[in-house]
Amino acid sequence: MKKSLKEKILTLVEKDLADIEKAMVKNLTPHLPLVKDVASHILFAGGKRLRPLLMVLCARLCGYNGTYDKTLSTIFEYLHAATLLHDDLIDDAKMRRGQTVAHKIWNNATVVLTGDFLLARSLSIAATTNNPKVIQVVAQITEEMSQGEIQQLHRKGALDLSEAEYMDIIYRKTAVLFQGTCHTSALIAEAPDIKADALADYGLNLGMAFQMTDDLLDYSQDSKALGKGVGADLKEGKLTLPVIYTLSKADKKDRIQLEDIICNPKFSKSDFKILIKYLKAYGGLAYTQKKAQIHTAKAKFALNGFEDGQTRQILTYLADYALTRKA
Amino acid sequence: MKKSLKEKILTLVEKDLADIEKAMVKNLTPHLPLVKDVASHILFAGGKRLRPLLMVLCARLCGYNGTYDKTLSTIFEYLHAATLLHDDLIDDAKMRRGQTVAHKIWNNATVVLTGDFLLARSLSIAATTNNPKVIQVVAQITEEMSQGEIQQLHRKGALDLSEAEYMDIIYRKTAVLFQGTCHTSALIAEAPDIKADALADYGLNLGMAFQMTDDLLDYSQDSKALGKGVGADLKEGKLTLPVIYTLSKADKKDRIQLEDIICNPKFSKSDFKILIKYLKAYGGLAYTQKKAQIHTAKAKFALNGFEDGQTRQILTYLADYALTRKA
Numbered sequence: 001m002k003k004s005l006k007e008k009i010l011t012l013v014e015k016d017l018a019d020i021e022k023a024m025v026k027n028l029t030p031h032l033p034l035v036k037d038v039a040s041h042i043l044f045a046g047g048k049r050l051r052p053l054l055m056v057l058c059a060r061l062c063g064y065n066g067t068y069d070k071t072l073s074t075i076f077e078y079l080h081a082a083t084l085l086h087d088d089l090i091d092d093a094k095m096r097r098g099q100t101v102a103h104k105i106w107n108n109a110t111v112v113l114t115g116d117f118l119l120a121r122s123l124s125i126a127a128t129t130n131n132p133k134v135i136q137v138v139a140q141i142t143e144e145m146s147q148g149e150i151q152q153l154h155r156k157g158a159l160d161l162s163e164a165e166y167m168d169i170i171y172r173k174t175a176v177l178f179q180g181t182c183h184t185s186a187l188i189a190e191a192p193d194i195k196a197d198a199l200a201d202y203g204l205n206l207g208m209a210f211q212m213t214d215d216l217l218d219y220s221q222d223s224k225a226l227g228k229g230v231g232a233d234l235k236e237g238k239l240t241l242p243v244i245y246t247l248s249k250a251d252k253k254d255r256i257q258l259e260d261i262i263c264n265p266k267f268s269k270s271d272f273k274i275l276i277k278y279l280k281a282y283g284g285l286a287y288t289q290k291k292a293q294i295h296t297a298k299a300k301f302a303l304n305g306f307e308d309g310q311t312r313q314i315l316t317y318l319a320d321y322a323l324t325r326k327a
Numbered sequence: 328m329k330k331s332l333k334e335k336i337l338t339l340v341e342k343d344l345a346d347i348e349k350a351m352v353k354n355l356t357p358h359l360p361l362v363k364d365v366a367s368h369i370l371f372a373g374g375k376r377l378r379p380l381l382m383v384l385c386a387r388l389c390g391y392n393g394t395y396d397k398t399l400s401t402i403f404e405y406l407h408a409a410t411l412l413h414d415d416l417i418d419d420a421k422m423r424r425g426q427t428v429a430h431k432i433w434n435n436a437t438v439v440l441t442g443d444f445l446l447a448r449s450l451s452i453a454a455t456t457n458n459p460k461v462i463q464v465v466a467q468i469t470e471e472m473s474q475g476e477i478q479q480l481h482r483k484g485a486l487d488l489s490e491a492e493y494m495d496i497i498y499r500k501t502a503v504l505f506q507g508t509c510h511t512s513a514l515i516a517e518a519p520d521i522k523a524d525a526l527a528d529y530g531l532n533l534g535m536a537f538q539m540t541d542d543l544l545d546y547s548q549d550s551k552a553l554g555k556g557v558g559a560d561l562k563e564g565k566l567t568l569p570v571i572y573t574l575s576k577a578d579k580k581d582r583i584q585l586e587d588i589i590c591n592p593k594f595s596k597s598d599f600k601i602l603i604k605y606l607k608a609y610g611g612l613a614y615t616q617k618k619a620q621i622h623t624a625k626a627k628f629a630l631n632g633f634e635d636g637q638t639r640q641i642l643t644y645l646a647d648y649a650l651t652r653k654a
Contacts, residue, residue: 031474034481086443090436109417112439113477116413119443120469123450127466132457139454142447147358150440154361 005324009317012310013053020052023070024077027125030117038102038114042081045097051076051181054206054318058182058199061303061311062189072129072188075122075138076181082118083145083173085111090153091236134187141180148172157237159247159259166241167208170215175207182206198302202315205299210322212292215240217326219279231272235265241291243275246284254278296323332651336644339637340380347379350397351404354452357444365429365441369408372424378403378508381533381645385509385526388630388638389516399456399515402449402465403508409445410472410500412438417480418563461514468507475499484564486574486586493568494535497542502534509533525629529642532626537649539619542567544653546606558599562592568618570602573611581605623650 003011010017024043030036052073059069087093088101089111095101103111119142126138152169155161182203186196218233219242233240239247243262250258258278261271279285299319306312330338337344351370357363379400386396414420415428416438422428430438446469453465479496482488509530513523545560546569560567566574570589577585585605588598606612626646633639 032478032481035474035477086439090439108435109480110477112413112417113473113480115443116446116473117470117477119446120466120473124463124466124470127459127463130459132454132459132462135459135462136451136454139447139451143444143451146440146443146447147362150362150437150444151359153436153440154359 005317005321009314009321012314012317013057016053016056017049019070020049020056020073020077023074024049024052027071027074028078028121030121034106034110035114035117038085038106038110039081039118041099041102041105042085042096043077045099047077047081047097049077050210050318051080051177054178054203054315055181055185057311057315057318058185058202059189061306061315062186062191062195062199064185064189066188068129069185069188072125072134072184075125075184076177078118078122078125079138079141079145079177082115082122083149085115085118087149090149093232129188131187134184137180137184137187141176144172144176148174148176152238155239157263158239159262161239161244163241163244163248166239166244170208170211171204174211174214175204178207178210179204195305198305202299202302202319205295205302206319206322209292209295209299209319212241212288212295213323213325216242216285216288216292219276219285231267231275234262234267234275237265241288242279242284244284245287246279246282249282249284250278254282292323296320332644332648336641336648339641339644340384343380343383344376346397347376347383347400347404350401351376351379354398354401355405355448357448361433361437362441362444365412365433365437366408366445368426368429368432369412369423370404372426374404374408374424376404377537377645378407378504381505381530381642382508382512384638384642384645385512385529386516388633388642389513389518389522389526391512391516393515395456396512396515399452399461399511402452402511403504405445405449405452406465406468406472406504409442409449410476412442412445414476417476420559456515458514461511464507464511464514468503471499471503475501475503479565482566484590485566486589488566488571490568490571490575493566493571497535497538498531501538501541502531505534505537506531522632525632529626529629529646532622532629533646533649536619536622536626536646539568539615539622540650540652543569543612543615543619546603546612547653558594558602561589561594561602564592568615569606569611571611572614573606573609576609576611577605581609619650623647 028036028039030039055073055076056069084096085102088096089103089108093101094104123135123138126135129135148169148171152173155165179200180203183196183200186199215233218231218240234243239262247255247258258275261267261275264271296319300316303312303315355363355366357366382400382403383396411423412429415423416430416435420428421431450465453462456462475496479500482492506527507530510523510527513526542560545558545567561570566589574582574585585602588594588602591598623646627643630639630642
């Protein structure tokens with residue numbers, strides 16, 4: 001049987017993932033068992049470890065052959081987990097990766113503070129590099145991410161959200177972290193600026209494609225695989241590109257019906273089917289898919305200056321995976 | 328008329344405070360007006376600017392004569408504001424410094440994220456020093472503070488909270504920030520380790536005295552001046568040293584009455600008077616006062632190795648102020 005893209009990648013990075021997993025446990029080091037429990041709930045619940053993996057692979061692509069990359073790679077997973085903890089609370093989500101979210105098991109306060117701890121832990125690990133540029137990149141990621149989330153929150157339910165604003169939001173809330181992860185790997189490998197810029201560009205475009213695919217999955221049959229309900233974004237008032245584009249193209253009559261569905265957080269299954277029909281008819285899904293494809297192509301193009309070989313091949317696979325993943 | 332200690336200090340640091348205020352506005356730089364509004368609500372509401380002031384004065388004591396100290400001093404006020412935003416939310420506080428708390432004006436989500444932004448902003452400013460030690464200290468402060476708050480939260484309402492645990496909690500949630508602030512000032516002044524250690528020690532002890540005085544104020548007639556209600560800590564289930572000590576000394580009968588009051592978050596004014604009576608009778612207030620005095624004395628002692636002069640004098644005044652302040 002032919003291996004799926006995901007299986008292919010997993011076979012190639014098996015050893016790296018095992019090392020990353022060990023580093024994730026080793027570098028957490030909280031004083032209190034409670035913090036460890038809450039952090040572990042989000043950290044060890046089947047995350048893809050995509051960000052740490054990008055760090056390790058990009059560093060290798062730059063010729064890095066030390067052992068500190070695994071430790072540093074945890075920065076980006078801890079940061080990611082911190083934002084997930086805060087975001088799930090903010091969105092009052094119920095499920096994440098098929099399990100109950102942390103604030104439903106513990107309480108809001110513990111979750112806010114464990115998120116703070118993970119943010120701080122990330123920056124402490126960054127500080128151990130003694131490399132001011134690395135630290136600046138990591139601090140900058142956190143600044144941008146918090147602002148991206150606020151922007152999204154502030155514009156919740158806004159029917160006039162433009163494509164440019166959407167791009168700005170997903171850049172900040174998702175792509176900045178991918179960009180910073182790949183950029184950092186070049187910095188610790190002491191790669192020349194041109195390579196650091198290329199990898200930052202790879203990460204940025206991968207992140208954009210990854211988020212657009214995520215937003216598409218929310219309108220696909222497979223979204224159950226995400227471990228949350230279909231149409232979850234819309235129920236939270238998050239307008240994403242498939243909807244934004246469709247609204248911009250719909251005629252007056254259809255737009256009214258669309259707005260009715262969008263503005264009703266308790267829309268029915270049949271409402272949702274109507275919505276999907278419009279997303280297909282007006283090309284909102286296809287347009288988003290195309291935009292994601294362009295970012296994937298740009299991500300791959302950014303790898304052109306690097307030596308061909310297995311590491312570059314895996315990074316290319318990962319770019320394809322960002323586009324085609326089903327969960 | 329004789330000037331109060333506070334007036335004396337304010338006259339001596341007038342120029343520094345004006346510079347700090349300017350730096351506070353200049354270095355905030357969020358992308359979104361909303362973030363600026365929420366951050367400004369907590370940042371520009373009559374805070375004492377004690378932490379930035381400590382940074383500027385301690386740097387001067389180490390012979391620093393650059394201009395970057397004002398910028399860096401904002402780190403510690405932003406960090407402080409971030410924790411206030413998150414803590415007020417966690418405690419579901421209503422008032423802070425005589426005004427409505429941020430999460431009652433905006434919403435929980437915006438406040439969590441603005442707190443995250445301020446944490447990140449602090450670390451970004453720290454990163455501009457290009458000094459890994461400074462960055463490590465700042466990241467470490469954030470890690471410890473979040474854990475101190477979690478520990479306090481986790482032990483809320485616990486009648487068996489020991490004096491040692493209380494000390495551990497206030498060290499993490501308050502003194503670590505003072506310690507880190509004073510330590511950082513020595514680092515940017517490139518002072519020898521012995522001076523950096525002495526200033527860290529000054530800050531640590533000042534912080535401990537400051538928090539104990541804060542905890543005493545919650546049981547004093549003057550606590551209205553704090554901008555929150557008398558007995559607010561106890562209503563939130565926070566057992567502080569005056570109560571911990573009193574519980575440890577009370578006979579069985581009195582202890583039962585005390586526990587009844589403590590465990591009732593809606594205790595009456597007359598209940599509170601009875602509690603105060605016990606805090607006085609069993610020496611809980613006096614004991615806390617004495618412990619705070621010891622820390623103040625240690626803080627002043629830590630300054631002994633530094634040149635005598637106006638700057639050292641102000642730092643001595645500040646140690647006294649930490650002990651005698653009424654708000």
